[in-house]
Amino acid sequence: MKENYKLPCNIAQTLNIVGDRWTLLILHEILVGASTFNEIKKGLTGISSNLLSDRLKYLEQSELVSVSLYSEHPPRYSYSLTESGKELEPVFHSLLIWGRNNLDKCYKKLVHEACNHEVEQTFYCAHCDTSVEEEDLVVLPVEEEVSSRA
Amino acid sequence: MKENYKLPCNIAQTLNIVGDRWTLLILHEILVGASTFNEIKKGLTGISSNLLSDRLKYLEQSELVSVSLYSEHPPRYSYSLTESGKELEPVFHSLLIWGRNNLDKCYKKLVHEACNHEVEQTFYCAHCDTSVEEEDLVVLPVEEEVSSRA
DNA sequence: TCTACTAGGTTGATTTTTTGAACTTAGTGT
DNA sequence: ACACTAAGTTCAAAAAATCAACCTAGTAGA
Numbered sequence: 325m326k327e328n329y330k331l332p333c334n335i336a337q338t339l340n341i342v343g344d345r346w347t348l349l350i351l352h353e354i355l356v357g358a359s360t361f362n363e364i365k366k367g368l369t370g371i372s373s374n375l376l377s378d379r380l381k382y383l384e385q386s387e388l389v390s391v392s393l394y395s396e397h398p399p400r401y402s403y404s405l406t407e408s409g410k411e412l413e414p415v416f417h418s419l420l421i422w423g424r425n426n427l428d429k430c431y432k433k434l435v436h437e438a439c440n441h442e443v444e445q446t447f448y449c450a451h452c453d454t455s456v457e458e459e460d461l462v463v464l465p466v467e468e469e470v471s472s473r474a
Numbered sequence: 475m476k477e478n479y480k481l482p483c484n485i486a487q488t489l490n491i492v493g494d495r496w497t498l499l500i501l502h503e504i505l506v507g508a509s510t511f512n513e514i515k516k517g518l519t520g521i522s523s524n525l526l527s528d529r530l531k532y533l534e535q536s537e538l539v540s541v542s543l544y545s546e547h548p549p550r551y552s553y554s555l556t557e558s559g560k561e562l563e564p565v566f567h568s569l570l571i572w573g574r575n576n577l578d579k580c581y582k583k584l585v586h587e588a589c590n591h592e593v594e595q596t597f598y599c600a601h602c603d604t605s606v607e608e609e610d611l612v613v614l615p616v617e618e619e620v621s622s623r624a
Numbered sequence: 625t626c627t628a629c630t631a632g633g634t635t636g637a638t639t640t641t642t643t644g645a646a647c648t649t650a651g652t653g654t
Numbered sequence: 655a656c657a658c659t660a661a662g663t664t665c666a667a668a669a670a671a672t673c674a675a676c677c678t679a680g681t682a683g684a
Contacts, residue, residue, distance in 0.1 A: 328495075330520055332581045334573030335502055335566055345478075345493070345671070352485055361632050370480055372672055377633060398680045400631070408576045413608060414568040414595045416485055420613065422565060423484030426558045430616055431482050434597070437612045441601035445564045447584070448605065451591035455598065455605060458563060462587045463570065466580055495642075511661050522643055527662060548651050550660070 341386050342412065346371055350379055351388060351409055352416055359402045383409075418445060491536050492562065496521055500529050501538060501559055502566055509552045533559075568595060 328343070329336040342348050346368065353367045365376055380403060383389040388409040394402045405412075417434055421444075424430050436443050447456040478493070479486040492498050496518065503517045515526055530553060533539040538559040544552045555562075567584055571594075574580050586593050597606040 329499065331499070331518065333499075333502075334570045334577060334580050334582050336499055337577050337579070337581075338569045338573040339498065343493075343495070343498070348489065348493070349479065349481070349483075349486055352483075362630080365632095368481065370672090372674095373633060374635080374673095375671065398631070398678090411572055411575060415565065415572060417597070417611070418564040418568045419488045420484045422561055423488040424616070425561060427484060427487050429487070430484050431487075432484050432613050433616050434611055435614055436597075436599040436602060436606045437610050439599065439601050440614075441599055443597040443599045443606050443611065446596055446598045446605070447567070447586075447593040448596045449586040449589065449591055449593045451589050452586060455596070456586045456593050460587050461567070461584055461593065463582050464585055464590075466574070466583050512659080515661095520643090522645090523662060524644095524664080525642065548649090548660075549662095 341388070342415075344379070346375060347379055347383070348412075348415075348419075350376065351383070351405065351412055354389065354403055354405055355410070355413065355416065359404060361401065361403070364403065388412075414445075421445060491538070492565075494529070496525060497529055497533070498562075498565075498569075500526065501533070501555065501562055504539065504553055504555050505560070505563065505566065509554060511551065511553070514553065538562075564595075571595060 328340045331337075342351065349368055350364060350371075353364050356367075358364045358367050361376065361380075364380075365371060365373065368376070380389060380391070384391050387406055389403055390406050392402050392404075394400050420432055420434055424433050424442075433442050435441060447458075447461060448454075449456050478490045481487075492501065499518055500514060500521075503514050508514045508517050511526065511530075514530075515521060515523065518526070530539060530541070534541050537556055539553055540556050542552050542554075544550055570582055570584055574583050574592075583592050585591060597608075597611060598604075599606050
């Protein structure tokens with residue numbers, strides 16, 4: 325396995341998997357419905373076949389994408405996201421919202437289906453059953469889960 | 475300006491700014507407190523001086539980072555995030571949470587400071603004053619804001 | 625049957641990015 | 655005077671991405 329960033333940080337390690345050029349966009353394309361090689365390629369103007377092919381292989385190996393052969397003769401493949409892949413949705417949403425608020429030209433917005441109004445991101449603490457603001461969050465080291473169970 | 479991805483998509487356009495190798499990690503490093511060139515460089519094992527220098531210039535030009543000369547003689551600069559830069563915090567949080575749930579080896583977790591329990595991401599609709607689940611969200615095109623004000 | 629076309633890629637050359645190491649300039653500390 | 659730090663710059667080499675052409679297998683039409 326390649327090891328781009330050698331930093332003891334979730335973000336760096338996550339970016340080692342999804343941070344390469346085109347990778348997040350490929351995953352997003354599959355998330356929004358593209359399922360065959362050419363559908364993905366058509367959705368991503370400018371990507372080359374060999375790169376898409378390489379990335380799909382890497383993503384399959386990383387278990388973010390699963391591939392199924394839906395026709396043996398001729399061979400036809402269908403790409404879909406695994407659970408891990410689907411869990412990237414909040415990442416896409418946060419990038420979309422950032423773009424909405426900060427890009428000169430933005431294309432999409434994220435709305436509450438029921439009322440058609442735009443939403444914000446927040447955090448929820450299941451333990452306190454309350455919503456938590458950015459400023460009440462802390463990033464803590466994970467120490468092999470010793471103390472958190474005691 | 476460079477134009478990597480030519481796609482009509484917030485995510486692609488956002489990644490045109492922050493999607494280059496090392497860029498998100500540089501922003502994150504500044505977010506968590508690094509302020510001088512060498513502090514940033516020390517936090518990011520493996521980055522080379524010229525790349526860090528290039529990225530900082532690009533980020534300044536993109537108005538995600540602001541630079542101030544805090545000593546004229548010798549010249550010493552201090553880097554900090556602009557409002558746009560700080561708004562990337564939810565992106566970092568969502569990457570951190572993804573890593574927490576999906577990496578083999580993870581280093582950090584995001585907790586509610588008051589109770590020390592981990593939080594989840596949700597969305598909040600100000601109009602309905604309610605929290606909205608992933609499945610009740612839709613991505614809609616932004617059309618020069620004609621209909622949404624009427 | 626011949627031709628064109630689609631899906632799903634592979635191959636190889638060229639170009640662009642990154643890395644890596646050395647060097648610079650200006651000042652500090654001993 | 656000498657070593658050392660901050661904040662970079664310069665240039666060569668290596669790695670990654672782009673681009674265009676090619677390939678295999680099948681399908682559709684004339």
